[in-house]
Amino acid sequence: MQCGSPDCPSREQGWLAISNFGSVRSLQRGLAILQAVNRHNGMKAADIAKLAGVPRPTAYRLLETLEGLGFVIRSQSGDMWRPTLQTKSLSSGFRDKDWVAQIAVPQMMKLGRKLLWPLDLVTFRNFRMEIRESTHNISPFSVDHGMVGRGLPVLDTAGGRAYLAYLPDAEREQVLEALRAELGEEKVGFHEDGPLEFILDRTRQIGLGYRMRGFNERTMSISAPVMAEHRPVACLTMIWIGSALRFEDAVRTHGDALKATARSIADELARLTLENNDL
Template sequence: MQVLQVVNQRNGLKAAEVAAETGIPRPTVYRLLETLEGLGFVGRDHSSDKWRPTLQTKSLSSGFRDEDWVSQSAVPEMVRLGREILWPLDLVIFNDHRMEIRESTHNISPYSIDHGMVGLMLPVLETAGGRAYLAFSQEEESAQTIRGLLAKERQTHPVMLSDGPLEYVLEQSRKLGVGFRREGYRLATQSISAPIFRDTRVIACLTIIWTGSALSFDSAVERYRDKLVATARRISLALEQV
């Protein structure tokens, strides 16, 4: 139970980290984790090599959140799509006026130039995931979020982004069916992001990132947009079952 407790408290750890936290020898930790996996209490995230508590464990806790459901439902779909397209994917959620990377396939992508992305906090307005969150959230929720962001950053309307005025970027995102980033944040890369819904609320966004010098924006949209949207839709449907 000590191993399960520390994995649950930290929302996922590598076996070596569990051993360091508990003082239990690493070979014993591996055996205990495999036993807990067989019982359905933990699962191994192969993109980060971390052992994470499953829904069965988290549902026993009063601290269970919707974001925990989406992480568990998204990882298998992210790995499947990541192995097909090879470019990395990030699962991001809105958290305290930033977009937090909750899951990532950077570690298994041969094209990734970044690693250790889980937990990174990204700007909302200058990322594809943040723009997808704003574009596809319900109108009042989106407007309230934008007001909070502008107040925090002491900005006023009109808001100019690297890809154009904010309202233009959000409208173009709705037309494309995905949030997008051509310019600005992380200049070497571009990205598109599809919303994941629970009921009518955007609970997370799934983002594909590629190197701009290797693939044009229009080519990437043509190749990957429909696959990305379909994957996000499957995750949304999976959330209806839990």
């Protein structure tokens, strides 16, 4: 049957046929085959089978199925398989915000269960620090709930200060100019924790944004930047009750773990971004 004839199944019908015929294991193998082809952009079926960990006859069957669906193509001159532009459709629904759920949340939950104090992941939006995810719901020490989606002031929070400290100079000045226009010079330059320049310098020295006073008198916080291409894309903040833990002790006992998790999120985000750009 030639593709294009009235009886030729559509790609959507092809996916349904696979679902009806195969199993979850077949789907796993098919995705492994597609990933192998995509990574190497030109491989023999035998090598694809070995890399994907499937029997050679299965690899041939799945490659022919993927070819029928338009995701791979076999060279005319030999047994070499390559991905097609159709593979880009698999990443078309991926949005920048999806990395939060895919990468950040699992690592936040893991760290949150270890530290017990609640964690927030914040990003810069409309000159506020927006809480994207939180572990307040699993923390036995949380004093705040329903935090996701809440906007926090940039200048008065550990996450906002970490964000500003690690922004490229030109971007930081643009943000500060906008905040001066909104708040006035005095509210931008001076805070209960000291002058802004002093706070940002200390943030870079210890590798953590911090808040000891102001904004919420019951709590303190430290925040590690999640870096991507030499700029922060988010900040991971730990919040604790000030009367229960001294600031210096919090930095000493939890600071390294917070920074390590922020780096791990950044590394995983870089890997995922590279894979999606390669599609």
